[in-house]
Amino acid sequence: MANSSTPPIAARINETGLFGSTSTTNATPAVPTPSAAYGASSSLKTTASVGYSPAYTATPIPTATSAPSLVNNPYTSPASSSAYDPYAAPQTPSTPVEPPASVGLESTSQSSSNISKLLANLSINVKHKHEGERDEPDGNGQGVSIRQVVRARNMDSLSTRLEISNAVERNRVSPQERIEGYNVTKVNDMITVVQNERADPVEERYYNQRTLPDNDDWLHILRKNRQAGTKFTDPQFPPDASSIFRDTNNPKYPHLHEYVRKWKRVTDFFNETAYVEITMLDDEKKLVCSMSIKNSVEAENILQVIRQTSTNINVEFLRIAKEAVTTGVTKRKRDHMLLLTKNMIVHMSEYVQDGLQRFELMWEKSFLDHYKPLAFSSVGEGSGYRVDGTESGIVSRVSVLVPVYFHAQGTCLFDRSRESKAASRISGVGISPGDMRVGRLADAYVFGALSILSTSQLALSQVFPQLSDDMIRPERVEVGSAFPKEQQYNEEGVYAVRFWRNNRSRVVVVDDFIPCSQYGKPVFGSFTGSSDKFEIWSLLIEKAYAKLHGGYEAIVGGQEGYVLQDLYGGVPSRYTLHEKCQNEEAAWQMMISALQAGSLVGCSNEDMTAELPKGLRKTDAYGIMKVVELTYQGTNTRLIQLRNSWGIGTHHQPEKWKGPWSNEDSKWYSFSRMQKIECGFQFREDHTYWMDFSAFFCFFTTIIESRNLYNFRSVPDGIGNPVSPSLSIHIVSGEWNGITSGGRDAMHLNPQVQLFSPATNGCNLIIHLEQPSRRMKMETEYTSYIAPVVVKNGVRQQRKIDLSQDVFATGTFISNRSCVLELPLTPPDGDKPFVIIPATYDGHLPFQLGYSMTLFTSKPTAVLPVSDTGSLPVCCICQKALSGTFRTFTHDQEGQIKIDRVCQGACVDAYRERNTPVCVDCHQRIEVVEGRFSGRMFSLPDGSCVHAECIDAYQIRTSEKCIHCGNAIAAIPGRFDGKYYQVAGGKCHGECMEAYQLATAQRCVQCREPVVKLAGRFDGRFYKIEGERLVHYECWEQYQQSVAPKCVHCAQPILQIPGRFDGRFYDLASGVGKVHFECWNAYQTVVNPTM
Structure with a gap:
């Protein structure tokens, strides 16, 4: 064993961070030295082999490479992390780091006594602070005076924006009124919604399908x-x-x-099972020779093999494997290393220090951190299989796959507990x-x-x-x-x-x-x-x-600004800091103004050639939380706090921003607790950066602002100054389509809306013009350049044709989703409105393009749309702009004068054929004919037309005839004034009415004269008797006398005759007649002389 040289240490690195991407590489590095061992990239999957396994060096494994990790990696160099490209080819980390200070090992001899001393010095059960936890020391606050704190403000305009949203939706189907082809709805006196009723809402339909x-x-x-x-x-x-x-x-x-x-x-992310494979020599000592972390795919393959082979493994192997994993994950370093090395001290003492380093790498950085924020739960029972040593020099081994369980400590949409703790x-x-x-x-x-x-x-x-x-x-x-x-x-x-x-x-x-x-x-x-x-x-x-x-x-x-607009509804604005602000003072005032106005503000550095300090990354956006102005030790200081959400530069990261006034700057130790509360500073990790405003002005090139212009209340800011809200908001939507796509060359053809502003100074206007998102058609860029144009001296409800002398302001044409134009308005000339024109750079677009334009004014204003088609100065035949001489045809249409403009030449003939009406009397076209026709015409109820010169003859020819005289019911000078009476069976001239009545009136029963009004004879009154017969009022008494019954005695009619008879009478019982009351006595004497 002593002659086997250095056993290889194979590393399989799998960067599968829970918070990032995945890439896998295999590596067999060269023989490590104490310093070189720390040069390995912090990995999320590591296999460390310690022991005698010479046969595994026969087949070399490719050189180690790894893609830059998206997980916080304290062993990765600043350069590799800051320049991360998710599509870049893997690169080998090269910057070594020093061994952890807690290990505290130095060069030692190969003796077992020295090794024992090293193991005895290892710390046991070191309790680490919670991630991000640091002491929070308080100073006495002497020499510190906070002058101003301006924070990002919670400006609640949701209710106003929802009102506008509902009005926009309602205006499309049931507007309050229709003006010049536009639907118009007023949310209130300050908000107006205007929509082109003919515009094709392509983008609306697109989003309606998904929302x-x-x-x-x-x-x-x-x-x-x-x-x-x-x-x-x-x-x-x-x-x-x-x-x-x-x-x-x-x-x-x-x-x-x-x-x-x-x-x-x-929910499936909240319980994870990791697998650690422990390999031991299959002998009495059961020496642990390697341990490796397996991903889920590898683990499942191993478990499948175990299930198929059904190998019986000594339970002692399972116990040792579980003990090895348990001592590792519970950070009992001394016990863990003793377990791995107590049987190998004599022969492998030179690898103990390297083993300690691998322990730090594998357990502390790659294993437990990999599963955060999942927490370690328990170690399960392992499953093992045997690898027989059939070839010469290969010792039989037993491998045990040990499950390690992790679970979530908590899951939420927002972690409000951190908010309350903070x-x-x-x-x-x-x-x-x-x-x-x-x-x-x-x-x-x-x-x-x-x-x-x-x-x-x-x-x-x-x-x-x-x-x-x-x-x-x-x-x-x-x-x-x-x-x-x-x-x-x-x-x-x-x-x-x-x-x-x-x-x-x-x-x-x-x-x-x-x-x-x-x-x-x-x-x-x-x-x-x-x-x-x-x-x-x-x-x-x-x-x-x-x-x-x-x-x-x-x-x-x-772009960040448009995402903010989509999520927050604010008006996006993006500008270069040093172009808009010539110096640091201007930038400071601009920042205060934006935060006080309730804008969401961020910053980034877009200069790819710039060298940034550690902790700051190019192109990444940082939210601006607040600015603070204070006096420190007699020096006026301006600070800014940024939201750092990129997982870089936190306390446990070596790339943390450590410039002046960072949360590691000793100057903060002078601040009292109340001063830190007022600033919003803490030493503990809160994912923010503090820096001097001068550093901010130097390191950041771009400002991203989402402006809340929907706040109608004058809300005081952090220091009590009022914020001027918008007093009027007008939302106008329409489209550039065909002839309304005039471009810059035919600006007067673009849609127009008139803005009526007060006749005072101090009215500011902000125009936000937007076109449909390119994402709707999966385009990589916008093909149309758009900008708003403001023209003065408009005429109410008339299209502004001559623009050259009255252009007030023009936005910058850009090929982006939206553009903004901000300007102060001057008092108008009388009641002449400003004309706002949403324009495209190129005219005659080959496609329909919608637009949405929002006008914000700081004083009460009103808008009035101008017809897109009714007032366009274009030829009504060829639809081209009228640039030369043209003819104008004027005619009455539904009681209104309509003007048609036609190009000279073929378009005039075509217009005559298509539109010039023919007189129904003389059958000639109704147009100007010198010496004969003036071009004026009369429109008839049936839609036909007649020359003004032919109207008399036409009326005489076609009018109804008088029922009495048979002449036309029409004005005929010297005879008839054109007035008539509607009578049964037709019409009668006013002049013929008396004769008609005399001829057709019913006759009086008494005098047989017509019952009509005849001057000097009859006043027109009459009595109606039975059988619908009539009696002149003047004939009534005579009629009564002629038809009344006669008195039997005096033979006079039984009627009331003043001075003679009062109208009373006796009706004789014999039925032979009636007798006047006044004649009764005389009658009795005649018929009964004896009385």
Whole structure:
């Protein structure tokens, strides 16, 4: 054995971090020395062999290589970590690190006594502090004076944005009014929604297929699965290739298929089984000669072999294997090393120190850390198999596969416990998003946006719609949480994420299936959280964002600002810091202004040639949490706090930012507890960076801002200064389509909307113009350049044609999803409005392109749309812009004057054939004919037209005839004024009416004259008697006398005759007649003389 030279130490490195990607390499390094042994990359899977196994050196194994790990790796050089590329070829780590100080070994002799002394000096059961835990010393605060603290603010504008969202949806189907081809709805006096009623909402339909309304619909899915005790599987976004690729038959990024080998539910991540293979010599001493960590695939293969062979293994082998693993995972180093070396001290003493180093690497860094935040649970019973030594020089061995169980200590959407702990300890910073690890999807921009979003607790919580009371599990609500109704981790796997597109709120429902590598680790996003809990919010947002756009491949590449807009609804803004701010003072004031206004602000360094200090990575976005101005030892100092969510530069990482005012700077020891609370500083790990503002101005080139312009209340900021809110918001949506796509050369052809502003100074305007996302068509870039243009001196409801003299401001044409133009408005000239024109750079686009434009003004304003087609100065035949001479045809259409403009030449003839009407009287075209026709016309009820010059003849010819005289009912000078009476059987001239009445009126029964009004004779009144007969009023008395019964005595009619008869009478019983009351006595004397 002594002559066998150095036994090989084979390492199989499997970087399958729970938070990152997966790659596997095999290695057999050269004979290690104490220093070289530390040059090996910290691995997630390691095989260390100690013992006599010379035959295994016969077949060399390829040189060790490994892809840069996405997991925190204290043994990886800063260069390899900061320059990580998920698609780069594997590279061999080269920077050695020093041995752990806790081991404390020095060069020793080969004697067993020296080895025994070394083993005796090993520490036993060293209790480590919780990850990120550090002492929190307090100073006395002398020499420190805090002057100003400006934080990222929780500006709640959700209710306003939801009102707008509902109005946008309602306006499409039932607007309050329609103006010039636009639907218009007022949310209130400050908000107006304007939509082109003819625009084809292609993008709306695209998102409608993938989302639900922002109401309780998604809760029905959760409730249904909870009541049924089932787990939700999203049929629209199933756990297969259709959720990775928009078109599985023609994927844009086919290499993604190589990364995703399986899908696991979130709940399946919370219990993991690791396997350690212990190999021992098959002899009486049962000497442990090697131990290695196996992945799940390898372990299953070994277990399959064991099940097939059914080999009986001495239980002592199983006990020793379990003891070896148990002593390792419980960090009883001395016992562990004694177990591995007590039988080999004499012959292998020179490898004890190397074995200690391998112990640190394998157990402390590669094994336990690999499964965080899962915690070690227990060591199970092993299963073994025998390898017979049939060849010369090979000793028979027994290998035992020992399971090691890990479980989750806690799982949640957000770890609010960290928030409450932080508040009770020192900082009150808020939730900690933990370390976010970018996977293989090239969507780091999404996680950069989440880093910025997490600077506001409220903004992040509003991404997830709240639960109803019956869906809340009270035991999962953190005590004292500010968000008791926020979504929770649920076993049903139903989650909802709120997105904002085109000023509409949409809810994307996803299940909890996560795409994983062959080793069962998330391959795209990552879990976040502490060593105590899983946080799943970032994985769910990434998955929902992928579903919104039709697959994971659809979200490859992008910008943080637009993700913030989609999640938060703010107006995106991205600019170069040193171009916008000429000096540090200007940058400081800009930062204060943005934070006070409630914006979400982040920063990054886009200069790929720049050299950054340790802890800062290029292109990664950091959320800006606050700025602090203070006096330290008589010196005015400005600080900034950044959200560091990239899993780099934390306390246990050697690449941590350690510049001036970092949380390792001794100056913080002078601060009292209250001063640290006021600043929000703590020594403990809170995933933030503190730095001097001068360093920030030097190291960062780009500012990312998501502006909250929907806040209508004047909310004071941290130091009491009011924030000026927007007083009016106008959302205008339409499209560039055909003739409305004028481009820069025919600017007047683009859509126009008029803005009426107050006649005072101080009105600021912000225009946010947006085109549909390129992801809808899986395009890599935007093909259209867009920008808003502002023109003054408009005319109410008329298209602005001559623009050259009145252009007020022009945005920069960019080929991006949106652009912003901000400007102060001058008082208008009288009541002349400003004209806002959404324009494309190129005209006559070969496709329809929608747009959404939002106008924010700091004073009350109003908008009025201009018709896209009715006022366009284009030829109505060829649809080309009128650039030369043209003819104008004016005609009346439904009571309104309509003007048609036509190009000279063939278009005029075509227009005449197509549109010029023909006079129905003379059958000539109705147009100007010198000396004959003026071009004016009359439209007839049946839709036909007649020359103004022909109208009289036409009316005479076609009008109805008078029922009395037979002439036309029309105005005929000198005879008829055109008025008529509608009578039974037709119409009668007003002039013929009297004669008509005389001829047709009913005759009086008494005088046989017509019963009509005849001056001097009859006043037109009459009495109607039986049989519908009539009697003139003037003939009535005479008629009564002629028809009344006669008195038997005096033969006069029995009527009331003043002065003679009062109308009373006696009716004789004999029936022979009647007698006047006044004649009765005389009658009695005649007929009865004896009385």
